[in-house]
Amino acid sequence: MEVQLVISIIAGILAKLWLPLLVFAAIVAVSVRFRDRLGIFGRLWSHGFGTLGLSIILIWSLIAIFAEQVAPFDPLQQFVLMKNQPPGAVEAQSGEMFLLGADRLARDVFSRIVHGSQFVLSIAPVASALALLTGLLLGLPAGYFGGKVDTVLSFAANLILAFPVILVFYLLVSPGVSSSGLPQMLGALVLICPIAFTLLLIFSRYTHQRLKPILLTAITLAVGGWLFAAVIFDADPLGVLFVPDAVLNILVAVVLIACPGIFRVTRSLTLDVLSRDFIAAAKTRGETSWYIMLFEILPNIRGPLVVDFCLRIGFTTILLGTLGFFGLGLAPDSPDWGTSIKDGSAILRLFAWPALFPALALMSLVLGLNLLADAIRELFHED
Amino acid sequence: MFRFIIRRLGVLLLSAFCLSLIIFAVTNLEPNLRNLAVTQTNMRAGDEALDSWLEKNGYREPMLLRYGQWLGVVQKQPVFDPATGQPANRFGFCTDVQEPKFSGVLQGDWGCSTRFKRDVLVRIVPAVKATGILMFWVMITMVPLALVLGVLSGMREGSRLDRVLSFISIAGTATPEYVSGVVFTVIFASWLGILNGSAATATNIGPTLYNFTLPVVTVVFFGMGYIARMTRASMVEVMQQQYIRTARLKGVSFPRIVLRHALRNALVTPFTVVMLQFPWLLNGVVIVEIMFRYQGFGYVLVEGAANNDIEMLMACGTISVILVLVTQFISDIGYVYLNPRIRVS
Numbered sequence: 135m136e137v138q139l140v141i142s143i144i145a146g147i148l149a150k151l152w153l154p155l156l157v158f159a160a161i162v163a164v165s166v167r168f169r170d171r172l173g174i175f176g177r178l179w180s181h182g183f184g185t186l187g188l189s190i191i192l193i194w195s196l197i198a199i200f201a202e203q204v205a206p207f208d209p210l211q212q213f214v215l216m217k218n219q220p221p222g223a224v225e226a227q228s229g230e231m232f233l234l235g236a237d238r239l240a241r242d243v244f245s246r247i248v249h250g251s252q253f254v255l256s257i258a259p260v261a262s263a264l265a266l267l268t269g270l271l272l273g274l275p276a277g278y279f280g281g282k283v284d285t286v287l288s289f290a291a292n293l294i295l296a297f298p299v300i301l302v303f304y305l306l307v308s309p310g311v312s313s314s315g316l317p318q319m320l321g322a323l324v325l326i327c328p329i330a331f332t333l334l335l336i337f338s339r340y341t342h343q344r345l346k347p348i349l350l351t352a353i354t355l356a357v358g359g360w361l362f363a364a365v366i367f368d369a370d371p372l373g374v375l376f377v378p379d380a381v382l383n384i385l386v387a388v389v390l391i392a393c394p395g396i397f398r399v400t401r402s403l404t405l406d407v408l409s410r411d412f413i414a415a416a417k418t419r420g421e422t423s424w425y426i427m428l429f430e431i432l433p434n435i436r437g438p439l440v441v442d443f444c445l446r447i448g449f450t451t452i453l454l455g456t457l458g459f460f461g462l463g464l465a466p467d468s469p470d471w472g473t474s475i476k477d478g479s480a481i482l483r484l485f486a487w488p489a490l491f492p493a494l495a496l497m498s499l500v501l502g503l504n505l506l507a508d509a510i511r512e513l514f515h516e517d
Numbered sequence: 518m519f520r521f522i523i524r525r526l527g528v529l530l531l532s533a534f535c536l537s538l539i540i541f542a543v544t545n546l547e548p549n550l551r552n553l554a555v556t557q558t559n560m561r562a563g564d565e566a567l568d569s570w571l572e573k574n575g576y577r578e579p580m581l582l583r584y585g586q587w588l589g590v591v592q593k594q595p596v597f598d599p600a601t602g603q604p605a606n607r608f609g610f611c612t613d614v615q616e617p618k619f620s621g622v623l624q625g626d627w628g629c630s631t632r633f634k635r636d637v638l639v640r641i642v643p644a645v646k647a648t649g650i651l652m653f654w655v656m657i658t659m660v661p662l663a664l665v666l667g668v669l670s671g672m673r674e675g676s677r678l679d680r681v682l683s684f685i686s687i688a689g690t691a692t693p694e695y696v697s698g699v700v701f702t703v704i705f706a707s708w709l710g711i712l713n714g715s716a717a718t719a720t721n722i723g724p725t726l727y728n729f730t731l732p733v734v735t736v737v738f739f740g741m742g743y744i745a746r747m748t749r750a751s752m753v754e755v756m757q758q759q760y761i762r763t764a765r766l767k768g769v770s771f772p773r774i775v776l777r778h779a780l781r782n783a784l785v786t787p788f789t790v791v792m793l794q795f796p797w798l799l800n801g802v803v804i805v806e807i808m809f810r811y812q813g814f815g816y817v818l819v820e821g822a823a824n825n826d827i828e829m830l831m832a833c834g835t836i837s838v839i840l841v842l843v844t845q846f847i848s849d850i851g852y853v854y855l856n857p858r859i860r861v862s
Contacts, residue, residue, distance in 0.1 A: 183683075183684075289528070289531075292845075293532055295796065296796065296838045296841040297838070298800060298803070298818070298834070299800045300815070301540070301818065301822060301830070305543045305544070305822070306543075310548025310552055311543070311549070314547065314548050448691065455695060455696070456693065456695070475695055482703065483706065483707055483714055486703045493700060497688075497691055497692050500691035500692075500693075
């Protein structure tokens with residue numbers, strides 16, 4: 135009986151996941167077929183940890199994309215009769231199974247996990263990318279110029295690193311602070327970095343041309359201005375992008391915590407390559423400092439940065455879970471994993487499933503990212 | 518060396534100053550002050566009542582002035598009871614200064630906790646002690662475990678043993694405390710029933726194997742992974758050195774090579790990593806304390822933060838920043854001391 139139930143639950147989950155699994159199989163088939171032409175991405179498929187990590191990440195991403203099709207129930211809907219029912223209990227009205235049980239508010243745990251993946255997989259990569267750009271923008275000059283620039287920036291980075299993360303979250307992500315405009319200010323600072331980064335790329339690349347840099351600058355400023363309007367002022371002229379204040383607040387806090395780490399990595403990597411001959415050659419050619427940083431140094435340190443970026447997404451996922459676990463910045467009924475773990479751990483000794491399955495979900499995603507990072511590191515090492 | 522230490526101490530003090538100033542500024546933002554006033558007046562007071570409460574208790578003085586008072590470089594002024602005109606205590610549970618005097622952190626006065634309704638120092642000392650016990654047990658299990666894991670997997674890179682142990686330590690780095698806490702509680706407390714799923718009793722009767730194993734293991738599993746990975750990388754590097762090859766060609770046995778020749782050089786990096794782990798450990802300890810209901814530093818911090826207990830948060834922030842900076846300092850010194858090839862410039 136026990137075994138039968140477990141089998142039927144697993145079969146039920148696989149049946150619900152048919153669409154993501156199908157797409158996943160297609161992606162795997164294509165990338166294994168053409169792996170010789172796909173560079174490092176293709177080579178990952180012949181690496182044990184790499185295959186495992188990529189598979190986990192791909193499946194989670196596909197689940198997040200197809201969440202509406204996968205989840206059998208609304209993640210917020212309560213089915214009063216189902217309260218705290220164990221995995222495999224059948225909902226009478228629809229005849230559907232609660233594959234992973236119901237939580238104490240009688241919601242379907244499986245559907246909540248599926249929808250929760252959307253939250254993590256949309257915020258974590260964006261936050262990590264913003265942190266990466268910020269870290270690069272500050273870390274490259276700190277390593278390249280050294281001296282006072284380095285001293286000031288390193289001091290600031292160490293200062294943020296010395297803060298206990300929980301305290302930053304409590305100070306930055308609370309309804310009171312949210313309304314004070316502080317997150318908007320920090321958000322503007324964070325958002326300026328990608329724009330500044332793009333502009334620096336353009337100007338250092340096309341120093342001797344007229345039309346191209348002006349055109350590209352105009353495009354960058356237009357896109358940047360649109361993002362600013364949408365993200366900071368909640369007034370998207372196109373009406374496409376809307377970032378709620380709460381999400382902006384979370385994003386800012388996570389970027390703030392993640393970027394000093396990237397800053398330090400970038401800085402030390404820059405210092406490592408600074409004494410190489412190609413830097414001296416570029417200096418002799420009379421290239422500008424930013425050209426050397428962006429087009430000579432950056433491509434040469436990309437390997438460790440890619441690895442760090444992978445780890446950083448996992449780390450950001452953990453931070454988002456921490457926020458949920460402390461009930462900060464998110465709606466109390468939000469389906470994200472951290473909130474579910476918090477809610478479930480209050481009744482953990484009586485009913486394990488509401489906390490256990492989101493916890494395993496979070497762990498598997500981060501594990502996938504870390505395995506991938508490890509595999510990439512090894513592949514770069516072989517080169 | 519002496520100048521190096523002096524400079525690091527200077528940076529340490531400057532960091533602590535900046536950090537406490539930032540915490541002070543954020544906790545004194547208008548919405549946070551309002552939050553404090555609401556919890557302290559214990560009623561649904563109107564805006565005016567809240568304002569007058571803040572005014573009366575000195576929260577409307579200029580922020581820098583009050584920061585100076587907290588620090589002890591500006592004189593604290595007594596609060597007068599409007600009815601009698603006599604100096605009075607702001608709160609029923611702490612004694613305030615009765616005449617203008619310097620009474621801040623520098624003088625040993627950490628202020629008054631509005632959440633716990635007593636002097637900050639009275640509440641935070643036992644909390645730090647409790648957390649110290651937890652950290653001690655975490656360290657004493659985590660460090661040897663991580664080193665053994667790392668050395669075993671790093672001594673023969675790519676072997677099956679390496680693959681298995683690497684997977685375990687990567688899994689560790691992927692399992693934050695709130696995940697491993699849940700998983701371990703389900704396995705060891707609910708299912709097997711051999712451990713206590715709460716450390717609440719440890720606060721009173723002290724830590725035992727029964728109530729303390731789960732919190733310790735929970736922190737250890739997450740922290741261990743990273744140190745083990747670093748040890749492995751360092752071990753792999755050492756094992757590729759010329760002198761190891763020489764030793765092998767000489768016919769020295771493999772265990773002897775690992776223990777006598779490689780280990781000492783391979784342990785320099787992990788030492789610095791262990792020291793830099795402290796901030797993360799502190800973070801994990803906070804989560805674990807909340808999860809297992811252990812009344813330590815983390816509990817005080819979270820309770821204080823949730824109620825905007827300004828002076829308690831200042832104390833928590835100061836303590837953690839000093840811990841972080843001191844461990845960084847030790848890590849730097851230790852690195853130089855253990856690695857004779859590097860000298861302070």
